[in-house]
Amino acid sequence: MTSLRPDSDALLAELRRVQDPELRQDVVTLGMIRSATCDERGSVHIHLLLTTPGCPLKDSFRTQVADTVGRLPGVEHVELEFGAMDQAQREALRGQLQGDRRHRSPGVALPEGCRIIAVTSGKGGVGKSTVTANLAVALRDRGQRVGIMDADVYGYSIPTMLGVHHRPVTLDGMIVPPVAHGISVMSIGFFLDQDAAVMWRGPMLHRALEQFLGDVHWGDLDVLVVDMPPGTGDVAISLGQLLPRAEALVVTTPQHAAQTVARRAALGAMQLDQVVLGVVETMTDPEGGPQVFGTGGGQVLADDLQVPLLGTIPLDAAIREGGDTGLPVTLGTGDSSARFAALAEAVEARRPVFATPPPAPMDRIKKPLSLL
Ligand SMILES: Nc1ncnc2c1ncn2[C@@H]1O[C@H](COP(=O)(O)OP(=O)(O)O)[C@@H](O)[C@H]1O
Numbered sequence: 345m346t347s348l349r350p351d352s353d354a355l356l357a358e359l360r361r362v363q364d365p366e367l368r369q370d371v372v373t374l375g376m377i378r379s380a381t382c383d384e385r386g387s388v389h390i391h392l393l394l395t396t397p398g399c400p401l402k403d404s405f406r407t408q409v410a411d412t413v414g415r416l417p418g419v420e421h422v423e424l425e426f427g428a429m430d431q432a433q434r435e436a437l438r439g440q441l442q443g444d445r446r447h448r449s450p451g452v453a454l455p456e457g458c459r460i461i462a463v464t465s466g467k468g469g470v471g472k473s474t475v476t477a478n479l480a481v482a483l484r485d486r487g488q489r490v491g492i493m494d495a496d497v498y499g500y501s502i503p504t505m506l507g508v509h510h511r512p513v514t515l516d517g518m519i520v521p522p523v524a525h526g527i528s529v530m531s532i533g534f535f536l537d538q539d540a541a542v543m544w545r546g547p548m549l550h551r552a553l554e555q556f557l558g559d560v561h562w563g564d565l566d567v568l569v570v571d572m573p574p575g576t577g578d579v580a581i582s583l584g585q586l587l588p589r590a591e592a593l594v595v596t597t598p599q600h601a602a603q604t605v606a607r608r609a610a611l612g613a614m615q616l617d618q619v620v621l622g623v624v625e626t627m628t629d630p631e632g633g634p635q636v637f638g639t640g641g642g643q644v645l646a647d648d649l650q651v652p653l654l655g656t657i658p659l660d661a662a663i664r665e666g667g668d669t670g671l672p673v674t675l676g677t678g679d680s681s682a683r684f685a686a687l688a689e690a691v692e693a694r695r696p697v698f699a700t701p702p703p704a705p706m707d708r709i710k711k712p713l714s715l716l
């Protein structure tokens with residue numbers, strides 16, 4: 345019977361199916377497997393090195409190892425032992441990960457083909473973070489590899505909306521985004537307390553954002569959804585420079601006042617060399633409802649900016665509850681979830697054409713570029 349037991353090579357081949365959910369690569373490639381053996385009785389022992397001793401991913405590794413190695417013929421029992429990488433191993437891993445990524449200089453390190461969708465609005469409280477979180481989930485449902493970057497320095501809410509409560513793992517200064525609902529999540533809120541945020545202004549804030557964006561290991565993403573700070577202040581300008589070739593998705597409520605400020609945000613985005621992808625109207629009163637905010641503002645703004653209205657999201661208590669509990673409404677079924685799914689489909693279908701070569705100098709004011 346002993347010939348049926350898997351040898352180390354067979355175990356390693358199987359362990360290539362076990363992924364680090366945050367680094368988005370398999371544990372063999374990442375150099376995390378110190379040893380993998382199976383004795384004559386079918387007892388497997390795997391020694392897996394974590395990036396940090398307190399790594400919050402142990403449960404994920406346990407489940408994945410049980411689902412892969414644990415199901416191999418001849419395996420009766422799997423023992424998974426955790427250790428931690430030493431300094432040299434962490435440095436080697438960091439070097440390996442950095443070798444993989446191509447810089448879209450300046451600023452954020454993303455694969456060349458990765459889209460950046462900047463969710464923007466003129467003011468706070470209109471549902472920008474809600475759109476960010478739910479659009480990300482809906483894009484993930486469509487098979488995309490998605491990240492969320494919460495850049496709202498003064499009013500970050502993405503950690504709560506996605507239910508991420510632990511600090512990110514860092515590898516020698518490289519920040520690894522935690523994963524929630526299959527989405528890599530990074531928030532400036534993971535690193536700030538409110539006092540620090542108040543101190544950051546102008547050039548200092550710009551440098552901090554630049555460092556923050558450059559140090560995050562996003563890995564292979566198809567799309568990064570950015571929750572922008574409201575308005576056209578320092579942070580928005582810095583981000584515009586650090587996120588070249590971003591596509592602005594402008595969020596408005598149906599009210600006239602909201603459209604006016606949203607229009608200002610859209611014009612700001614154009615000046616920052618971003619393409620305005622389209623408009624989303626949110627908090628729309630359901631038909632026959634009390635008409636708190638009225639209807640139609642999104643279409644008016646879209647016509648004004650000569651971009652499409654890409655979605656209409658109803659005013660729905662389930663949307664707010666999802667935001668408060670860290671379980672975006674789009675994880676479930678129902679009308680609002682379907683609306684976000686339709687928004688994601690429209691966003692996916694609309695691909696902007698950027699002028700080449702990117703990125704353009706920042707000192708020129710640009711007109712919106714043509715869209716397919
Ligand atoms: N369509 C909606 N229906 C009901 N509540 C919503 C809707 N969109 C957002 N909210 C709620 O309104 C509040 C503000 O939304 P939020 O996304 O945080 O706005 P912003 O990021 O623009 O400040 C949150 O409590 C959120 O849950």
Ligand SMILES: [Mg+2]
Nearest residue numbers: 472473496501
């Ligand atoms: Mg917000």
